[in-house]
Amino acid sequence: MVKSFSKSKRTPVRLRHKIEKASSAKQRKARKLAKQNPEWRSRLKKDPGIPNLFPFKDKILAEIEEKKRNKADEAQRLRDAAKVKKSGGANVAATEDEEMDVEEEEEEDSDEDMDENDTDVNSSNPMAALLASAQARAADYEKDGPSGDMGNDDDEDDDVDGGVDITANISADNRNPDSSRKAFDKIFKQVLEAADVILYVLDARDPEGTRSREVERQVMAAQSGEKRLILVLNKIDLVPADVLNGWLKHLRRYFPTTPLRASTPASNAQTFDHKQYTIKNTSETLLRSLKSYAASKQLKRSISVGVIGYPNVGKSSVINALTSRLNKGTQSFACPVGSEAGVTTALREVKVDSRLKILDSPGIVFPAAVNDEDRNNKQKKKAEHEARLILLNALPPSQITDPQPAVTMLLQRLSQSSTLYEKLLQHYGIAALGPFGQGDITTDFLVQVARKRGRLGKGGVPNLMAAAMTVATDWRDGRIQGWVEPPVLRITDDAEMGDNASAEVGPTSDQKIIVKEWAEEFKLDGLWESTSGQ
Template identity: 60%
Template sequence: MKVGKPKSKRVPVRLRHKIEKSSAAKQRKAKKDAKKNTEWRSKMKKDPGIPNLFPYKDKIIQEIEESRRVKAEELAQRRELAKEQRLSAEATMDTEGDGDGDLAEEDELLEEESENDDSMQVDDSNPMAALLASAKARAAKFEQKKSHDEESMDEDEEDDFERFDLEDDEGAVNVRKDSSRKQFDKVYKQVVDAADVVLYVLDARDPQGTRSKEVEQAVMAADRGAKRMIFILNKIDLVPPPVLKSWLVHLRRSFPTLPLRASKPAPNAKTFDHKELTIKGTSDTLFRALKAFSEARQLKRSVKVGIIGYPNVGKSSVINALTQKLGGRTGTCPTGAEAGVTTSLREVKLDSKLKLLDSPGIVFPNNPEGGKTSKVEEKARLILLNAVPPKEIDDPVPAVNLLLKRLSATPELFQKMVDVYDLPPLHFVNGDNTTDFLVQVARKRGRLGKGGVPNLHSAAQAVITDWRDGRIQGWTDPPAYKPTLTKSNKTAPATKGGLVGDQKEIVKEWAAEFKLEGLWGDEATETDAMEL
């Protein structure tokens, strides 16, 4: 072991200055060599691209591709316009002085140009003036045709899926959805047009609220009634067996309906045991039904199955349940507890004969009450359906108020919700207990502001999150059955006024195609309706 004072690593100032001078001289020499180099080099730094770990990389790439496509279309239009101008110029030069008929055509072009631009004077003896007039006339005609096509396209797109009426305190107003809704509608129509079978996913807690009669009519009327539709009642573990049975009986009067548990519940969720209705059992039933349909059709191509529904009803979870059954990797389609996880059309190959199409969730026009509602009530209804992302919820208090009103109709459910937060008896102020409920929840959950003031907005957000994850129990009962006496052709497609034909016969026929015997259920055969 060496003993003694360690040697210092400090460098004399003379050596440090020498290193600095050498570095400066090397940099000067490199600059001189760069000036002598005749090869051109850009001063712009190379774009490193989008990192793979960036969370919105796919979305940014799609936007870039969309901008490139728009620029390519504009370039193609300019080239087409230039080509037309060149052809018109050649025709004008070739036909100059051929006869009175050609002169008459030239005069007509000049007259059209004079109408479009009164300030421009055209000389008949000047061929360049005639060329300019012809080019401008054709350009105006092209722009007019383009604007007409865009207007007709907008009229086709502005259907009932993009516009619906809401009534506020001042009167009836017409609310138009934003551009993202318009883009989602295009994707939805692509799914319906491309699919042979449409799986309409419904939330078992409120099937009627996540159901739209206009969507059903559109699917039935598409392709002359050749498409098939099945209701998928998802999240069945959040409702008790008697309620599930009643809803299956009700929905099977309209379309074939299958119960499904597509994924595991959220932590601390209040679930019910449906015995044989497990994730594996329900997904196997759905897979066998789709395979039976594909084998019956005997198509040379794959049968495409489109999946539609409200946001956050579990469309992507349905696909993941089917792919996991076949040994596929988990997470084929991204899922999440919030709405808006799926933002684009996805195609998943199940096997050589089945392809699944996953679509973004769309808030279809639907008013289960049968009358008009205010914008606040409509927004609250969509929040309770989990169709609005948490970041887009401006005021969650009306949604909590609507939830309390619904649960108050069943004292047992209301008491269970109070027990979740361990609250004392609530006080009513002017017939409303929402404020006192949120104050108590804010104190229990620690949602307090400065000075210990309860934060009602944060407390309402917590209640909405607990409702979304199933920690608060609640469901709706099916409407009373009212048999109709209307009878017509069983294979007739849907019309604007409603579904045409004996719906019971349609369900029987479609159940046979999917080999779902005993699917039809009514008051006399409720026990058979639950058999899969």
């Protein structure tokens, strides 16, 4: 029997519902405030680590430390090996001498054993002794081996093996001129010393931007002018026919120049159809020219062809296109390729046949002369330099700090042509641009790109950095049409050049003679005449 004056300890249902309703309202308010907060916060939860109550925690931590220690030891070993290889000191020579002495002692012991065996055989069977002597001489010949590659020049059916790295990985920050200079001294000079022919790969959208006069001067001066230089205009499917022909006509006044379409474009790329300049025709023409030059030299060794150029101009794709001609048109993977810059990190040697081998080099930004005014405006020049490298596709995404100046430079370049400017706006579905918001056309452009492509942060705030990276990626892959118009040089005769020698009217007469002679050596004279309009 319940007493009338006692109270129940149970919580009323209406009070519990009130608490749940207040909690839900508080959570809704917190979510609403989080959406309005423009500050970016990662959704990834922090790793809690290994719980202290886990029975094998000490063992797991010891294994992790052991892996770190092994990795550090391996890195130190590689650094020491690179130092020893670079220094080439007496220790290495002494070690090699000791190894040679040991090998000689082993060979003497084996010869003594052979002599004893020969003596035993001679006493029993003279024919067996003669056979053993012939086998010993054959082994000695194979061990020494003939010097040089005396293979057949016409052996084109040999399978092309994958490239072999002949140096350690080389990394450089192309934004820093000092780092570019070190990479230039380390990579380009190695290629120049080892190669007989230099293929200088240029981007057809901006050939002068990817061209260095210093490189051309050093190639011309190397070994008293014995080196040969050929300009390769790559990515020709990204420019129209009149622009391509104008650049070919301009560059052929300085060096032999050949067009090349090394690979298929990226998806949704805006390309132009050049009927004669296909991947098969251009690569076969270049390979045939190199093989004819190698055959004309009649050397006992193979001809080395070094491929140089800015990052992401298609050097490795050029080598793959050349080697695919030997694999009966099948795709070649002699050199790794990628859409981003910095895929090739070491000098790589690809053997084409017994007469020809190609050296693939990492892309480097060739240093330019810096005057006093540039040193005074160092910060401004650094931003402009990075923006120019982004438009040249010479920087990997990991080295891009701020892509917005590059977008500004791209808008300024495309605004000079109303057709290209309209195509840019149509590509992103933008009606028009104006000085809205902060009064900057670039900001308005990136805001609209962010909204069209979904590059938004919390609260719907446009992420301008992500939008700028999207524009830079589309420009790199050719989804945005744009190019630099070829210069028009005034053509004068020899009498006028004598009267006004200081005027810049193009290459000198000596260089014209060199271009003609080199074109005849590679049998490039007269190629593509019907399509280039020359």
